Amino acid sequence: xxxxxxxxxxxxxxVAVGSAAALSGVGLVVxxxxxxxxxxxxxxxxxxxxxxxxxxxxxxxxxxxxxxAVCLLLVAPGLGVLLQFGVFGPLRxxxxxxxxLVVASVxxxxxxxxxxxxxxxxxxxxxxxxLVPVRTFTLPGGRxxxxxxxxxxxxxxxxxxxxxxxxxxxxxxxxxxxVADDPALAELAGVNAEAVGAVGWAFGALTAGLVxxxxxxxxxxDPYGLPLLVLETLAVxxxxxxxxxxxxxxxxxxxxxxxxxLAWLHPSGxxxxxxDAGQSNLFAVALLVAALVPWGEAEQGLVGxxxxxxxxxxxxxxxxxxxxxxxxxxxxxxxxRGGGVRALLTVPGIALVLLSVVLVTGxxxxxxxxxxxxxxxxALGTAQLVSGQVPGGAxxxxxxxxxxxxxxxxxxxxxxxxxxxxxxxxxxxxVGLSRFVFQQPYATAGxxxxxxxxxxxxxxxxxxxxxxxxxxALLVAAVRRGRLGRALLATRDHEAGAWAAGVAVPRLKxxxxxLGAALAGAGGVLLAMAGGAFDPAxxxxxxxxxxxxxxxxxxxxxxxxxxxxxxxxxxxxxxTVPGMSAVVVGALATATGHLPGGLxxxxxSRLGAWS
Amino acid sequence: MTTPxxxxxxxxxxxxxxxxxxxxxxxxxxxxRLGFLIGRNGSGRTAxxxxxxxxxxxxxxxxxxxxxxxxxxxxxxRAALGVVLVPARRAVFPTLTVAETLALAGRPPQxxxxxFPELAPLLPRRATALSGGQQQLLALARALLTEPVVLLLxxxxxxxxxxxxxxxxxxxxxxxxxxxxxxxxxxxxxxALVHVLERGRVxxxxxxxxxxxxxxx
Numbered sequence: 001x002x003x004x005x006x007x008x009x010x011x012x013x014x015v016a017v018g019s020a021a022a023l024s025g026v027g028l029v030v031x032x033x034x035x036x037x038x039x040x041x042x043x044x045x046x047x048x049x050x051x052x053x054x055x056x057x058x059x060x061x062x063x064x065x066x067x068x069a070v071c072l073l074l075v076a077p078g079l080g081v082l083l084q085f086g087v088f089g090p091l092r093x094x095x096x097x098x099x100x101l102v103v104a105s106v107x108x109x110x111x112x113x114x115x116x117x118x119x120x121x122x123x124x125x126x127x128x129x130x131l132v133p134v135r136t137f138t139l140p141g142g143r144x145x146x147x148x149x150x151x152x153x154x155x156x157x158x159x160x161x162x163x164x165x166x167x168x169x170x171x172x173x174x175x176x177x178x179v180a181d182d183p184a185l186a187e188l189a190g191v192n193a194e195a196v197g198a199v200g201w202a203f204g205a206l207t208a209g210l211v212x213x214x215x216x217x218x219x220x221x222d223p224y225g226l227p228l229l230v231l232e233t234l235a236v237x238x239x240x241x242x243x244x245x246x247x248x249x250x251x252x253x254x255x256x257x258x259x260x261x262l263a264w265l266h267p268s269g270x271x272x273x274x275x276d277a278g279q280s281n282l283f284a285v286a287l288l289v290a291a292l293v294p295w296g297e298a299e300q301g302l303v304g305x306x307x308x309x310x311x312x313x314x315x316x317x318x319x320x321x322x323x324x325x326x327x328x329x330x331x332x333x334x335x336x337r338g339g340g341v342r343a344l345l346t347v348p349g350i351a352l353v354l355l356s357v358v359l360v361t362g363x364x365x366x367x368x369x370x371x372x373x374x375x376x377x378x379a380l381g382t383a384q385l386v387s388g389q390v391p392g393g394a395x396x397x398x399x400x401x402x403x404x405x406x407x408x409x410x411x412x413x414x415x416x417x418x419x420x421x422x423x424x425x426x427x428x429x430x431v432g433l434s435r436f437v438f439q440q441p442y443a444t445a446g447x448x449x450x451x452x453x454x455x456x457x458x459x460x461x462x463x464x465x466x467x468x469x470x471x472x473a474l475l476v477a478a479v480r481r482g483r484l485g486r487a488l489l490a491t492r493d494h495e496a497g498a499w500a501a502g503v504a505v506p507r508l509k510x511x512x513x514x515l516g517a518a519l520a521g522a523g524g525v526l527l528a529m530a531g532g533a534f535d536p537a538x539x540x541x542x543x544x545x546x547x548x549x550x551x552x553x554x555x556x557x558x559x560x561x562x563x564x565x566x567x568x569x570x571x572x573x574x575x576t577v578p579g580m581s582a583v584v585v586g587a588l589a590t591a592t593g594h595l596p597g598g599l600x601x602x603x604x605s606r607l608g609a610w611s
Numbered sequence: 612m613t614t615p616x617x618x619x620x621x622x623x624x625x626x627x628x629x630x631x632x633x634x635x636x637x638x639x640x641x642x643x644r645l646g647f648l649i650g651r652n653g654s655g656r657t658a659x660x661x662x663x664x665x666x667x668x669x670x671x672x673x674x675x676x677x678x679x680x681x682x683x684x685x686x687x688x689r690a691a692l693g694v695v696l697v698p699a700r701r702a703v704f705p706t707l708t709v710a711e712t713l714a715l716a717g718r719p720p721q722x723x724x725x726x727f728p729e730l731a732p733l734l735p736r737r738a739t740a741l742s743g744g745q746q747q748l749l750a751l752a753r754a755l756l757t758e759p760v761v762l763l764l765x766x767x768x769x770x771x772x773x774x775x776x777x778x779x780x781x782x783x784x785x786x787x788x789x790x791x792x793x794x795x796x797x798x799x800x801x802x803a804l805v806h807v808l809e810r811g812r813v814x815x816x817x818x819x820x821x822x823x824x825x826x827x828x
Contacts (some may be wrong), residue, residue, distance in 0.1 A: 174711045181704040188664060188698070189715050189753065190690035 005143075010264040011257045012145060015028025018063040018256020019152040019215045021283070025248035026160050027207025031241045033180045037088050038420060041546070044226030045205050046212025048223055049076050051120050053213055054128045064129055072209050080205030083108060084198040088595030090595075092183060092197065096372035098419045098594050100225050100369045103552040106545045109227065114583040117223040124225075128216040153253075154215055159207065160249050161481040176200070190195040228542070231433075233284035236469030238424055239290040255286055281435040284428075291428035292413065295421050320562035324565025326473075329567055330466055334459060341458045341573045346463035349375075350566035352472045352523030354551050355559060359476050360516035361548075362556040363485065365492030366509060367419065370410075370426035371520040372544025376536070378524025380438065383447045383534035392452025394527045396468070403521025407514035415509040432543040437576025438536040451532050465526050469563070470520050476559055479515065488512065547581050555600030616675070617642045617787045618663060618694060623672035625658050625811075632658040633708055634670065634811045638789075639804065641763055645820065646789040647799055650808035657699070657792040660763045661809070663789070664696035665689045676760070683764045693760025699769065699791075699827060702750035703738035710734040716756040723756045724821075726778060744770040762788040795822055 002017055024042060031039045040517065049071050056067035080135045087104050096104075132148040139145050178186040183193040211230060219225060241435040242246035262279035278285055330348075333341045353375045360368045378399045385395035410429065417425055437443050455461040479485060490498040493503050499505055528534055537543070550569065555559030569581035588599070625633040632786040633655045641648050648656040661667045663674060667687040674682040678718070681689055690696075704712060709730060724731050724739040729745075730752055738746060747770045754762060767790060768776050780798050783790075793806060801820030806813050815822070 084809060134710060161820070171717075174707065174714055177706055177711075178704045181706050184666065184686070185698070185704065187686035188666070188690055188696050190687050190695075190717075190757070192685070192687045194685075372766075444796075 010260040014257035014260025016149045016151055018253040019156045020154045020211050021233045021256055022252025023207055023237050024211045024230055024247045025252045027204045028237035029240050029242055029248050030163055031200050031204030034176050035197045039204050041108035043230030044109040045208035046230045047226040048112050049209030050212035053114050057129050058127055062190040068131055076205045076209030077202035081198045082199035083394050084201040087590045089194055090231045098423055100394050101168035102423055103549040104187055104590045104592050109585040110586030113223050113227055122223055124220040124222040126220055126564045128221050130217040136330055146258045146561045160245050164245055235283045235287035235497045242486035256544050284431045284435045288428045288432040291425045326560050326563045346527055347566045347570050348469040349523045349526030349530055351469055351563045353520050353547055354562035355472055355476050356519035357548055357551040358562045362511055363480050363488045364512035367423040369423055369431045369548055372539055372547050373430035373518035374403055374517045376438050376539025377522030378521030379528035380534050382525045382528045388449045400522050404514050404518040407517030411510045411513035415513055430544050434541050438539055447534055453528050538602045546585055549589045550585050553585055553598055555598030557598040561600045612679045615642050619675045621673045622660055625662050625667055626670055632811055636813055638787050638806055640787055641783055642782055642787050645803040647803055647805045648791045651770040655811040656763055656808055659764055660696055663763055694796040695754045695757055695759035697750050697754045699765035699781045703737045704717055708735055712753055716753055718756055723752045727752055747771055764790045766791055
């Protein structure tokens with residue numbers, strides 16, 4: 001093992017990443033406090049700013065200070081203000097819930113990543129200039145200290161202290177806290193909530209840009225890696241409970257330092273793979289731990305910020321034409337000749353995952369961002385069973401039952417959470433599953449194809465998938481109708497009222513969560529069979545967010561929308577370029593402020609206007 | 612008794628989805644007089660106040676302040692012009708202390724502490740640590756402290772102690788204010804202008820004295 005003095009060197013190296021994480025956490029906390037929005041788009045803004053800085057300073061040859069000033073003081077805050085007035089202001093005005101705000105910020109994230117990829121390509125870049133010259137000092141005792149590390153640490157402390165002082169001692173601070181508590185009431189007290197929100201977004205975007213510019217020289221810059229890195233700093237904001245700046249700074253720095261120390265420790269023997277996995281995914285571990293530790297009183301303030309998906313309950317609709325339309329659209333490919341069916345094999349699987357979101361979030365009111373991960377578990381389970389010579393049909397049954405059991409296990413601690421906290425816990429689960437199961441060789445090594453042998457023709461497989469989808473859709477319809485459906489609606493719309501009316505709320509929520517997990521798992525099974533193998537990228541947490549966004553965009557209450565949407569998205573991807581569907585969903589998601597009830601809500605109001 | 616008109620709704624309609632909350636309503640708030648909006652639950656009293664304060668958009672008609680159309684202004688702009696609404700419930704900021712809440716008015720709090728001395732020991736407390744009645748008092752005190760041109764109060768007496776209520780009514784005397792209530796309160800001066808609402812329409816308006824005289828028979 002290396003000399004103990006090296007521990008200090010590694011700690012100093014960890015401060016660089018740690019201070020970027022702390023800065024990102026401070027930005028997330030302040031933005032949440034002033035706007036009520038958890039800014040999942042932070043990584044998108046970061047990567048956009050980093051690319052822009054490189055474009056101006058390296059490609060166009062601007063002086064670095066000028067390029068940095070334009071990027072950080074002009075473009076990033078301007079982007080933030082644009083987001084407030086174009087995307088999040090309208091959502092706030094109609095008191096949108098956590099789910100819609102999450103979806104809108106996912107939309108912004110996806111759009112910005114798409115924009116960066118379209119403008120600058122996806123090839124990794126190593127020539128992003130560092131804002132602070134790479135120079136080292138020698139400390140007394142012979143330690144080397146990098147100037148940029150000192151500058152980053154200084155920036156974090158200055159920003160955090162400035163934010164604290166403004167909140168504590170200025171009139172703007174009191175007014176912004178009033179907006180954080182209750183925007184409508186703050187307006188009545190003469191506070192311009194839109195302007196405060198714009199300041200919050202400008203600050204959030206500025207810190208995001210700064211994080212991007214600071215991190216970019218430390219990593220290879222590409223459109224996907226940096227946003228994920230920044231997304232992981234969510235752990236810092238969750239640890240701070242979206243409230244405490246000192247905790248955010250301390251957590252960010254601590255995580256950076258611990259990560260560096262773990263790299264130094266590098267124990268040999270059986271512990272090594274565990275430590276290695278923990279070290280490279282430390283922020284994911286921290287996110288999971290921070291989200292699962294009881295939130296206590298911190299949860300109250302967050303739940304007050306809008307627990308439900310949508311504000312006032314939408315009227316229930318019975319669209320008689322919807323099931324017929326779904327059946328016609330889904331059955332049509334069977335009548336087609338040629339390889340058309342092959343491209344659509346993933347449609348029923350995705351449809352089942354989306355249906356599970358409709359059930360859990362639309363009917364149950366639980367904002368679960370883990371449905372994609374449950375699908376991943378189903379897919380992985382199937383791939384393993386089939387590799388172990390278990391027939392495909394049996395694998396489906398075993399995987400679905402296993403997922404239901406997992407739903408009970410996971411659901412029990414989860415269903416007592418609400419609103420943003422529930423969203424965070426489930427997202428942390430999705431990240432954890434992706435990093436520690438789907439991407440680990442112990443789970444995925446040696447898997448053979450998952451496709452059952454008796455379904456070798458695409459047409460037969462598609463027909464079998466449709467049968468499973470139909471069973472899932474019938475299950476959702478059965479749950480949403482009748483006594484159970486009424487109890488669910490009552491719980492979603494007024495939990496205390498449902499308790500008072502004799503609904504066993506936790507048991508009901510657990511039931512919905514378990515059914516949702518099983519449905520998503522079944523979807524995963526179909527996706528594994530359709531793809532012929534297990535692909536971890538399909539069940540990435542960001543892909544899960546995009547699926548969730550798809551459901552909200554099409555109408556979270558609409559089962560028909562959930563069945564038809566994947567058809568359109570898969571067709572779009574195969575007709576243009578892969579990833580196009582995500583960009584379209586992202587674009588629609590940023591417009592949720594203008595589309596209450598999603599696309600189906602809009603369609604219904606149009607149809608209503610005609611009739 | 613004729614006084615200049617301060618705040619008025621002219622033919623205002625307010626809808627929420629398919630529901631019509633107000634159907635072509637005229638409301639007048641003459642200067643330096645109390646006004647009362649009387650009606651059952653769901654008659655549209657709160658909708659009138661929200662339309663005046665700008666919390667809900669109105670579809671037809673105009674909102675006039677001293678003859679100027681303020682119908683397109685955001686709530687905070689109307690508050691800055693002196694149209695101040697205190698909603699019926701939860702009208703305090705949970706994480707602000709009493710002192711900070713009063714500081715939102717942008718004036719020294721002493722005048723209102725002289726009227727409601729029971730607020731003074733509560734100054735360092737957070738609003739969530741107050742009882743329902745204390746919260747209501749705080750909301751009213753903040754509104755009074757801004758020296759509003761027109762005060763809009765949604766069921767202001769709810770939860771207040773009787774001694775506090777009496778002092779509140781003294782404070783309201785001589786101001787331009789519009790209050791909602793289910794029935795005409797006994798303390799309402801005879802000169803107060805009363806609008807009676809039913810199902811989103813004004814079915815009677817006149818002075819409180821007239822209403823009392825009419826209901827004697």
